Amino acid sequence: MTNLAVLVPVALFLGSLGLVAFLWSLRSGQYEDLDGAAVRILIEDPAVEPNRGSPDGHSLDGQ
Amino acid sequence: MSCCAPGAEGALDIARPAGPTPEEVRLASRRLGDGLMQTDLSVPGVHCGACIQAVESALARLDGVIEARVNLSTHRVTVKWREGTFPPIVETLARIGYPAHLLDEDSGKDETLSELIRAVAIAGFGAGNIMLLSVSVWSGAEDATRDLFHWISALIAIPVLAFAGRIYFRSAWNALRHGRMNMDVPIALGVSLAYGLSLYETIHSGPHAYFDASVMLLFFLLIGRTLDHVMRERARTAVTGLARLAPRGAMVLRQDGGRDFLPLSEIGPGMRLLVAAGERVPVDGVVKSGTSDIDCSMATGESTPQLVSAGATVRAGMLNLTQPITIEAVAAAKDSFLAEMVRLMEAAEGGRARYRRLADRASALYAPVVHLTALLTFAGWIVVTGDWHRAITIAIAVLIITCPCALGLAVPIVQVVAARRLFESGIMVKDGSAMERLAEIDHAVFDKTGTLTTGRATLENAEEIEPEALRFAAALAAHSRHPVSRAILAAAGPQEGPVPHFDSVEEIPGHGIEAKADGSTWRLGRASWALGRNDAAGTVLSQDGRMVAAFRVRDTLRPGAADAIHTLKAKGIAVEILSGDGCGPVAEIADRIGVDFYRAALLPGDKAGHLAALAASGKKALMVGDGLNDAPALAAAHVSMAPATAADIGRNAADFVFLRESLEAVPVALDISRSSGRLIRQNFALAICYNAIAVPIAIFGYVTPLVAAVAMSGSSLLVIANALRLGNPAPSKKAGAGQFSARSKEPSPGNSDTLGPSRKAPLTQLQQGRAA
Numbered sequence: 061m062t063n064l065a066v067l068v069p070v071a072l073f074l075g076s077l078g079l080v081a082f083l084w085s086l087r088s089g090q091y092e093d094l095d096g097a098a099v100r101i102l103i104e105d106p107a108v109e110p111n112r113g114s115p116d117g118h119s120l121d122g123q
Numbered sequence: 124m125s126c127c128a129p130g131a132e133g134a135l136d137i138a139r140p141a142g143p144t145p146e147e148v149r150l151a152s153r154r155l156g157d158g159l160m161q162t163d164l165s166v167p168g169v170h171c172g173a174c175i176q177a178v179e180s181a182l183a184r185l186d187g188v189i190e191a192r193v194n195l196s197t198h199r200v201t202v203k204w205r206e207g208t209f210p211p212i213v214e215t216l217a218r219i220g221y222p223a224h225l226l227d228e229d230s231g232k233d234e235t236l237s238e239l240i241r242a243v244a245i246a247g248f249g250a251g252n253i254m255l256l257s258v259s260v261w262s263g264a265e266d267a268t269r270d271l272f273h274w275i276s277a278l279i280a281i282p283v284l285a286f287a288g289r290i291y292f293r294s295a296w297n298a299l300r301h302g303r304m305n306m307d308v309p310i311a312l313g314v315s316l317a318y319g320l321s322l323y324e325t326i327h328s329g330p331h332a333y334f335d336a337s338v339m340l341l342f343f344l345l346i347g348r349t350l351d352h353v354m355r356e357r358a359r360t361a362v363t364g365l366a367r368l369a370p371r372g373a374m375v376l377r378q379d380g381g382r383d384f385l386p387l388s389e390i391g392p393g394m395r396l397l398v399a400a401g402e403r404v405p406v407d408g409v410v411k412s413g414t415s416d417i418d419c420s421m422a423t424g425e426s427t428p429q430l431v432s433a434g435a436t437v438r439a440g441m442l443n444l445t446q447p448i449t450i451e452a453v454a455a456a457k458d459s460f461l462a463e464m465v466r467l468m469e470a471a472e473g474g475r476a477r478y479r480r481l482a483d484r485a486s487a488l489y490a491p492v493v494h495l496t497a498l499l500t501f502a503g504w505i506v507v508t509g510d511w512h513r514a515i516t517i518a519i520a521v522l523i524i525t526c527p528c529a530l531g532l533a534v535p536i537v538q539v540v541a542a543r544r545l546f547e548s549g550i551m552v553k554d555g556s557a558m559e560r561l562a563e564i565d566h567a568v569f570d571k572t573g574t575l576t577t578g579r580a581t582l583e584n585a586e587e588i589e590p591e592a593l594r595f596a597a598a599l600a601a602h603s604r605h606p607v608s609r610a611i612l613a614a615a616g617p618q619e620g621p622v623p624h625f626d627s628v629e630e631i632p633g634h635g636i637e638a639k640a641d642g643s644t645w646r647l648g649r650a651s652w653a654l655g656r657n658d659a660a661g662t663v664l665s666q667d668g669r670m671v672a673a674f675r676v677r678d679t680l681r682p683g684a685a686d687a688i689h690t691l692k693a694k695g696i697a698v699e700i701l702s703g704d705g706c707g708p709v710a711e712i713a714d715r716i717g718v719d720f721y722r723a724a725l726l727p728g729d730k731a732g733h734l735a736a737l738a739a740s741g742k743k744a745l746m747v748g749d750g751l752n753d754a755p756a757l758a759a760a761h762v763s764m765a766p767a768t769a770a771d772i773g774r775n776a777a778d779f780v781f782l783r784e785s786l787e788a789v790p791v792a793l794d795i796s797r798s799s800g801r802l803i804r805q806n807f808a809l810a811i812c813y814n815a816i817a818v819p820i821a822i823f824g825y826v827t828p829l830v831a832a833v834a835m836s837g838s839s840l841l842v843i844a845n846a847l848r849l850g851n852p853a854p855s856k857k858a859g860a861g862q863f864s865a866r867s868k869e870p871s872p873g874n875s876d877t878l879g880p881s882r883k884a885p886l887t888q889l890q891q892g893r894a895a
Contacts, residue, residue: 079248096195099172
């Protein structure tokens with residue numbers, strides 16, 4: 061009985077943690093473009109893109 | 124076919140409907156505040172990661188663009204830019220081979236979907252945890268432990284009922300308030316009674332609580348409802364992503380000679396409007412100056428362009444082909460031809476309004492029977508035992524066990540799977556009832572121009588013409604939008620070597636194209652004009668009045684048209700053609716595809732009237748059409764279908780929109796609809812079988828929560844498994860429908876340009892050759 065008093069709340073807490081995480085990801089728009097998300101991972105990041113208009117390309121680090 | 128060949132699709136393709144003008148884009152942009160503007164565009168050409176990268180990096184390089192983000196699922200791109208810069212977004216996209224167009228509605232977030240997904244998540248959480256506790260109870264937890272578990276379950280179930288159950292309570296209340304019955308009424312009743320009974324049992328330390336049943340039921344049903352919504356939404360975005368054909372505004376000539384681009388709603392009678400070649404006439408008007416050829420196929424169904432000059436009447440939706448004209452508006456947009464069609468559509472009460480959905484019909488039969496059974500069970504136990512508590516418990520158990528979990532899933536799950544199959548075949552379906560209605564048809568009515576034919580002409584005698592003459596003709600034809608020119612251009616194929624050089628090229632409306640090169644005059648066009656003789660007919664190419672080649676063109680049948688008609692007839696469906704075009708061309712097409720019954724030169728009202736007459740005589744007719752003039756008939760039909768190239772209003776009126784060119788879409792949609800109808804009936808039979816077994820058990824009081832959970836989950840799974848059988852295409856499928864196989868590339872929603880890749884090649888090459 062005493063171990064149940066610990067285990068049941070733990071189970072409920074972990075479950076609600078998952079629920080909250082899901083609702084957060086839903087709200088932040090992570091399910092809006094599932095097809096796009098699947099292929100974006102294959103797009104290579106552009107090699108450190110220098111800030112346009114500044115020929116030395118340092119202004120990115122400067123800020 | 125590789126989906127990604129940026130640039131190869133020919134940015135300068137004049138045959139393609141022109142994209143939105145910068146003025147239209149500016150009108151459609153939204154102000155975000157902080158000096159930012161946002162433009163949402165539909166870009167049907169994006170298909171993969173490389174497309175995303177190409178589009179995003181090209182747009183990001185433009186001055187003033189802050190961010191460009193592609194949504195691959197909806198084929199849209201959102202561009203944020205600084206106010207006052209107006210980067211050439213559409214032009215850039217066209218240049219890299221991704222033609223874009225504006226979206227009709229504001230692409231806001233889908234609130235219903237978010238609510239459904241949230242409800243599924245909460246119901247899933249509740250169902251999982253309650254089931255965890257219930258399994259412990261079933262496996263022998265007793266006394267205080269069981270009571271504790273019941274209390275925890277009761278607590279978890281409260282937010283589930285409040286949040287996830289709300290969707291059903293709301294819908295059931297709406298139905299009851301209007302004196303109707305739908306499937307949600309027994310569901311809402313079953314769920315709330317199960318909760319109430321369980322709470323009572325828990326308070327009194329009873330052994331049986333049905334919290335798991337009530338929450339699991341909601342969870343299963345919500346999954347079905349969410350999938351249904353996702354499928355419909357996907358079809359809807361694909362249809363709204365199609366290029367809009369009606370202009371959004373027009374160039375107005377002011378009294379002082381200046382020009383203003385005004386949105387359509389601000390254009391009133393008496394204004395003078397400039398309609399450039401390649402633009403559609405925005406409102407009904409009278410030509411004031413200029414002479415041009417007008418393509419009326421979208422408005423009236425006539426396949427041959429008409430010559431108009433000062434004094435002629437033009438109607439909204441007609442396409443100006445050759446020369447710019449100035450018109451004086453005689454009606455505002457809301458009173459124009461289009462508005463007349465809308466009025467006719469509203470007057471035509473279609474099958475949609477009369478039809479009662481299968482699920483509603485089933486629940487209207489089912490709910491009274493179930494509720495009556497529960498009542499009789501209650502009365503029976505009172506009479507036999509006189510024990511009120513026992514009688515109520517058993518009556519509620521009957522309601523729980525008959526709660527139409529399987530029945531609630533029977534229809535939506537089949538329709539989700541069917542809609543998915545249709546989607547893979549490039550057919551968008553607006554709602555589930557459309558499939559039910561399509562399965563019933565015994566008549567099919569087709570429009571001709573743009574539906575049975577592609578609205579383009581093809582050159583019939585390309586082999587007889589000398590290659591050199593054809594090459595010359597194609598170079599001339601490249602300067603014109605006239606259907607015959609485009610046919611010649613398409614027949615000429617990819618050009619190699621230098622393109623003939625002309626000193627001057629001029630298009631003369633109603634006659635053809637005249638060009639001067641090396642001192643001689645070339646003419647491509649009407650024979651009587653090109654040869655200077657009145658007795659000549661047809662289209663010819665001439666050099667200084669001497670005939671070089673004669674061209675014969677005819678209407679191109681939509682691919683698969685003859686097969687589709689044949690298949691429909693083999694299925695015992697009567698096929699007719701209703702056309703606004705003249706008798707000659709209609710008879711010819713009817714003959715070519717083997718249709719015996721046709722009517723020509725019909726007005727829009729006549730078409731709608733014919734369909735209303737069919738409906739009145741008890742026939743259930745499918746209407747397939749594309750033009751503005753078909754819209755009332757589409758609304759009047761029992762069920763309707765339109766190609767992606769149809770007028771905006773027709774696409775909105777139709778229940779199905781097919782995105783691929785082939786007319787095979789019609790029999791494919793019919794097949795899928797019929798087999799989904801069969802599966803729905805099988806599912807009903809399964810649900811009834813389940814009830815026939817479970818209800819006696821419940822009536823005699825042997826139902827425990829465990830029995831209820833097993834029976835409900837079992838029957839739901841059975842129904843879902845049966846629905847999934849539709850997912851496998853029948854092996855006896857015709858080989859000709861190869862392009863409709865599920866394996867084929869996802870359809871390109873909005874691929875509304877009517878030229879296939881093979882036909883695009885020559886255009887591109889020619890254009891590039893000319894530019895060089």
